[in-house]
Amino acid sequence: MPWGDMLPMIFADFLRNRRREQLSDQDLAALEASVSQVRKTHARQLLAHAGEPIACSTYLMEGFICRYMDDRNGLRQLVAVHVPGDFVDLHGYPLGRLDHDVATLSASKIAMVPHEALDGLLAQRPNLTKLLWFSTLLDAAMHREWIFRLGRLxxxxxxxxxxxxxxxxxxxxxxxxxxxxxxxxxxxxxxxxxxxxxxxxxxxxxxxxxxxxxxxxxxxxxxxxxxxxxxxxxxxxxxxxxxx
Amino acid sequence: MPWGDMLPMIFADFLRNRRREQLSDQDLAALEASVSQVRKTHARQLLAHAGEPIACSTYLMEGFICRYMDDRNGLRQLVAVHVPGDFVDLHGYPLGRLDHDVATLSASKIAMVPHEALDGLLAQRPNLTKLLWFSTLLDAAMHREWIFRLGRLxxxxxxxxxxxxxxxxxxxxxxxxxxxxxxxxxxxxxxxxxxxxxxxxxxxxxxxxxxxxxxxxxxxxxxxxxxxxxxxxxxxxxxxxxxx
DNA sequence: CGCCCAGTTGAGCGACTTCAAAATATGTGG
DNA sequence: CCACATATTTTGAAGTCGCTCAACTGGGCG
CATH class of the missing domain: 1.10.10.10 (Winged helix-like DNA-binding domain superfamily/Winged helix DNA-binding domain)
Structure with missing residues (x-):
């Protein structure tokens, strides 16, 4: 029996029903081990602000989180709505800083993953790395669909x-x-x-x-x-x- | 003198003026070596079609390329416009297939990079991998800006x-x-x-x-x-x- | 109970579209 | 290099979608 079943599974929903078969038990274990903290947040709470460097990415376990940009008048444009199983700002790892704000919509449970830990995964776990990369590109595909939605519908x-x-x-x-x-x-x-x-x-x-x-x-x-x-x-x- | 200067530099403009300092000569050489073919295309030519699996990504050396989605009436929504130095559909590597079409706008010069070669880079060159990942996330950041543009301006x-x-x-x-x-x-x-x-x-x-x-x-x-x-x-x- | 926030509805306006036509570039073959 | 065909740009007039402004309703909670 894979030992993942024996532990509290933080990433149980990560890429669930996506390409999960590619994530080995060892990769999963390494990912779980990279979590520094699991915590709960209130609704409507700012988690990260545009422009500031980030050293930690947020995985959403329960609740809803959105990402948005403000125009000069303070009007918001959401660019993503995240559900459990989403690695909300994993793109902050290669980018180093965010170009948008991140905030909870509802009370949520999140896991924090320090970027130092991701450096280790990147160096030693190519399959996991590709899967993490894949998950950020899933977000990009959703962005494209949002562009289509706004431009053509x-x-x-x-x-x-x-x-x-x-x-x-x-x-x-x-x-x-x-x-x-x-x-x-x-x-x-x-x-x-x-x-x-x-x-x-x-x-x-x-x-x-x-x-x-x-x-x-x-x-x-x-x-x-x-x-x-x-x-x-x-x-x-x-x-x-x-x-x- | 870095030996990159001695060769025909396919990737001379890749991430130029972005975070280029992180790309070592060895990484650059490995990237150059992964190119299977350099070719020219006419203007207004379809390079990749939505949905079909792709085994090769396209780097743009000269010219202009766009990515777009069609609605049911055949109306297009562009989702990206690429300029020289852009790795146009590198995201096709982790994704495996594209969710949009890719076409040239003008006559262009492109370099093809087989995904097999990228597997090698992923396994052996974490810094380069992170940089390639970064470049796909730059596209995602642009997508977000396009969402903002369409939604709020x-x-x-x-x-x-x-x-x-x-x-x-x-x-x-x-x-x-x-x-x-x-x-x-x-x-x-x-x-x-x-x-x-x-x-x-x-x-x-x-x-x-x-x-x-x-x-x-x-x-x-x-x-x-x-x-x-x-x-x-x-x-x-x-x-x-x-x-x- | 009363407040506040979310949802609901109406009237009028303005931005952008649609449809149509004319004017101007661009490209091609002779 | 010209003549012709095609694509692109430009302009007008009328219509529509979504916005603005404003008022009112209803539910949750201190």
Missing amino acids: DAVARIAHFFCEIEAKLRAVGLSDGSRFALPLTQADLGEACGMTSVHINRMLRELRERELLQVQRGRVTISDLAALRRLCDYDPSYLFIGG | DAVARIAHFFCEIEAKLRAVGLSDGSRFALPLTQADLGEACGMTSVHINRMLRELRERELLQVQRGRVTISDLAALRRLCDYDPSYLFIGG
Whole structure:
């Protein structure tokens, strides 16, 4: 029996249902051993600020975290929403500093990985290194999909597309059954993710509700017709590399 | 004298003015040795198609290449514009397949690097590996800036922001003096990059011309007042990691 | 109970699109 | 080097999507 099963598994959800088969028990053990601290945070708490050097990356075990950029008027644009199993700012390791802020959306449980430990992994574990690299490129693929969403989709489709992505990510780690999941975002947050005002988000959510595709209430999302929702925004989850 | 100076330097512009000091002569030599082929391509030629597995990555030596995604109606959204010195689809190595198309904009000179060769580098050259990883994350940082551009800026500022980025990238590899550079993009291309119609691009370019900030003609861009242009769109190039 | 934040709704406006046509470059073959 | 064909740029007019501003509703919590 792989000894990973015997320990508290911090990285149990890391790349789960992605390409997990490539992660050997030894690599997993090395990754677990590189964690310096596991801690809990409150909701709406700033974890890292744009520009400052970082020496530690954050892996999300429970809860929701977002990354965002501010314009000069303080208006936010979200660039990512992270769910359990995401290595939120692993890119800070090769980059050395972040070009965006990182903050929790909900109360969360996170694991801290010092970059010194990652140096060790990089030098000794090429397979693990490639997998870590892969995970940062998964984020880049999501960025591209966000660019497409903002550049080519209208308001309803943007929202639909956003929820399709979140649903697919949550399902991969067992937090969605394909129709229901928790998502602690306000309509203002959705606006900051989809590049529109919260007022218009509200109207478009009503439309999605009336078309019986999607319902949002009190931080819970109910997707009544996932296939139709995906059709609406031409959603294809292959960029998430789920299922191999 | 480093022996890199003695050879035809394929990667002379790779991360030039970025963090080049970290790339040792041996690493550089190993990188050069991993190239299987250098070839020229015509303008507007498809290099890689979304979805198909790739076994080789493309480094751009001369010319311009873009990456884009299509919606169901065939409308394109560019997700990146590459200039000489860019490792265009290095992310295809950890990912295994691409989630977007790659095509030349102008006639180009490219170097092909088989992924097998990269396996060798990954196993034996941690510093080089970290630098290659870094370069793919620079692309991700640019993606984030594009998300911000599309989500938070109006039409004029989007165009200004796009040109500010291209100018900064070209200057880093010596292809812009801060005011003039070649850029073989049509107004339709600009529209596909900035998420708007070519008609509106045309009108906004006129506005930028009338405000004496920027001029575009026959594939040549002239920036009359870079500082003002940057102010217009709140542009801060620090995400490009130029100069350090 | 009353406050505050999130959600909801309406009216009017402005930015950008759509559709259409004309003007100007660019490229090609003779 | 010209004539022709094609691509790109430019301009106008009308329509629509999403924004702004403003007010009101409702739920959670001290």
